[in-house]
Amino acid sequence: MRGVRTQPVGRSNEGRANPNRRVPSGPAVDHRRVGSEQPNQEGTAQIMADPAGGGHAGWCSRRVATTRSAPNVRPARPGGVARGDAPVVVTVRGRRPAGRSLRISDGRGPPIACQCSPTSCPHSVDSPTGSGRFARVVHRPPAMRSDPSVRRRILVPMTTFRITPRGTFSLAEAAMFGVGHRAESTFDGTMRLAFSLDDLSTQVGVALTEADGDIVGEVSGLPPGGDVEAVRAQVARIVSLDHDATGYEGVAAADPVVAPVLAAAPGLRPVLFHSPYEAAAWSVLSLRWGRRQAAAVRERFAREHGRVLDVAGQQVAAFPTPARLLEIESSRGVPEVKMQRLHGVAKAALAGTFDVATLRDADQADADAALQAIPGIGPFSSALIRFRATGAADLAVDRERNLAEIVGERYGLDGPATDDDLVRLAEGWRPFRTWVAVLLRAASGRVTDHSGKAA
Template identity: 45%
Template sequence: MSTFTLTAKGPFSLAPSLAFLEGFTPASYQPGSDPALKLAFPIEGSWQTVGVRVREHAGGVRGEVLSPQPSEKKLTEAVRAQVARILSLDVDGSGFPDVGRRDKVVAGLQQRYPGLRPVCFYSPYEAAAWAIIGHRIRIRQAAAIKTRMAEQLGEPVSFGDDTVHAFPAPQRLAELQAFPGLSGRKPEWLRALAHGALEGRLDAARLRALPAEQALATLKELPGIGDFSAELVLLRGAGDPDRVPHHEPRLARAVAVAYGLPATPSDDELEQLSENWRPYRTWVCLLLRAHLEDVTGEISGTGPHAGR
C-alpha cells in the first residue's frame, strides 16, 4: 500500500475537519466508527479516481492510497498534493495565531474551533459542478442530486467496511445529456464545465497562481458560473487562503453575530475589518461560518433562519 505524510505548519487538527465535513451538506460525508477521513475523488489532470484514507499523524496526517493498487509513485505524489490542498495543509499556517492576537473575536473563534482549517472541495471542477447543480434550488435538494450523480455516474471505492462513490470525472460529465433533478440548461453547463476541466481551465495551481481578480474573471467565462460561483470555486475549490468573498450573502450576518454588531456591516466596513485577518482571510471566514451555523443552524436548515 502506498502511503504519504503531510506535516502541518501552524495549528491543525484532523478531528475538527471531520466534524466540519459531517455538517457540510455538499460533502454528504458519513462518518464511520474509524476516526479516519475516507476520500474518493478524480485526481486532477489524469482524472483517474483514487481512494485515500487519512488519519491524524504526529504534526499532521498520514495518507494511505487504497485505490488503485499498486499505486505508482507519480500518482501517489499527485494524491498527496491534492489531499494537502483539500485539508489546507499546503498553506503555512504558522502565522494564524497572530491574527487572533490582533483581533479578540478571531481569538475566541480559534479557541472554539482549535486546529480547524478550511476543508475544500476535492477540486475546483467539483466545486464548480456543485455551484451549477445548486443554482436556484435549496442546498439539501442540490446535495441529494450530487449524491445520486456520484452513485450512478461516479466510480465506487471500497474502504473495506464501506464503499464511497466519487463524484464523476469530467470525461463522464462531458457526455451528460440529462439527469433527474437537473433543470433548464444545467446539463449543458455541466458538459461545458467538464470540457473546461479536461482543457486545464480549472487547474487549482493555475487558478492560485493568477491574481485573484484575473482568476475570477477566467472562471466566469465558463457557462453557468457567476460572481458567487466563481468565488466559491477559487476559495473552496482552489483553496485561496486569503480572500473575503464579496458575494457570500451570509458572511456579513456571520460577522454581525460574532462581533455583536447592531446591524450587518457594509462592504466597506467588512473590508476594513478584514484587514486584521490577512493573510488568512478565507480561514477566518470559515470560522465565522462555523460559528453562525452553531448559533443559528441556518446553513444546515435546522434553525429559524434556515434556507439557501
C-alpha cells in the same frame, strides 16, 4: 495435500497445483486487483493461509484466490511487509487484466509488487502454506452483476503517505466540516475522500487517520505507477494542511472576536472542494436547490456515473471525470439544462480553465471573468470556486452576505457589514483573511458571548 484446506461455499472453480513444488516461507499478503472493472466468477471459498508465515492470498481468472509466497514478490519500498499473527480478510473482484501486475499488501505494511507473469500466474488453491490461519477471498455471484454500483466497486492497490501538520490541526473538525455535498454527522477516527485527481485522469479514494502526530493517508484506486505525491499534495490542499497554521493562531489571538471562536474549534481549518472542477460542477448542480436535495442528487449521480471505491471499509463515490461526464446524456433527477451546463463545466475543465495554480495566482477580476464565461457560473459561483477550491488563504473578503451578517453581529455594527466594513476589518486577519472568514462562518455559533466591538 499438506498444510492447506479449502472450504467451498456455493460454487467455485478450484485450480490444481504441482504437489512437489516447494514454497518458501514468507510474509502473508493479500492480492489486490488493479485495472479491470468486470465482475468476478461465481462462488465463494475460504483459503487457509498463515499471516505470519508462508503464503499470500491471490487470484487468477476463473479460479478462487490462492496461496504462494516469497520467490515471486519484491518490496515496493524499503521495509517490505510487516509480519503479524492476526488473520487477514480481503474481498477481491474481477479478472486479472492481461499485462498488468498485481499490488499486494497485508494491510499492516507497505504494498509489494507480485512479479508473476500476468498470463501464467502459478498461484493455485491447493498450494501448501503450512498453517491454519486464514484469509478469506470472496467471489461475487452473477446476481450482483446487474447493480451498476457493484460493477464499479474496485479493490485496487493501496499505498500510503504522511503529512506532518504545522500548527494545530483537528482531523475530527475536518471530517465533520460541511462543504458542498459533505455533511458528516459522525466521526469514527477516519476521514474518507473520493475525488478526481487534479490532472482529471481518474479518481482515487483516500482514508485519513492520525498516527504519532501525523496525518496518514491510505490511497486506493491509483493506477500502477501513479503519482502518490500528487495525491498527497491535493489532499493537503483539500484539508488545508498545505499551510503553516502557527501564524494563523497568532492572527486569531490578536482579534477579540476571532480568538474565542478558534478557541471553541481548536484545529479547525477550511476544508475545500476536491478541486475547482468539482466546485464548478457542484455550483451548477446545486443551483436553486436546497443543499440536502443537491447533495442527494450529486451522490446518486456519482454512484451511477462516477467511480465507487472502498475507502476504509465504506463505499465512497467519486464524481465522474470530465471525459466521462461528457459521455452522459441524461441522468435521474438532473434537469436537461443542468446536464447541459455540466457538459460546459467538463469542457472548460478539459480546456484547462480550472487549473489550480492559475486560478489561485491570477488577478481576481481576471479569474472571475474566465470562470463566469462558463454557462451557469455567475459571480457567487466564481467566488466560491476561487475561495473554496484553490487553497488560497488570503483572498480579499467582500460580497459575502452570510459573513456580512455574522461580522455585523459579532463586531457590534449597526447591521450587516458592508463591503467596506469587511475589507477594513479583514486587514487585521492578514495573511489568513480567507481562513478567518471561513472560521467565522463555520464556528461562530459555538460562542455565545457577542462582546466584540468594531475597530
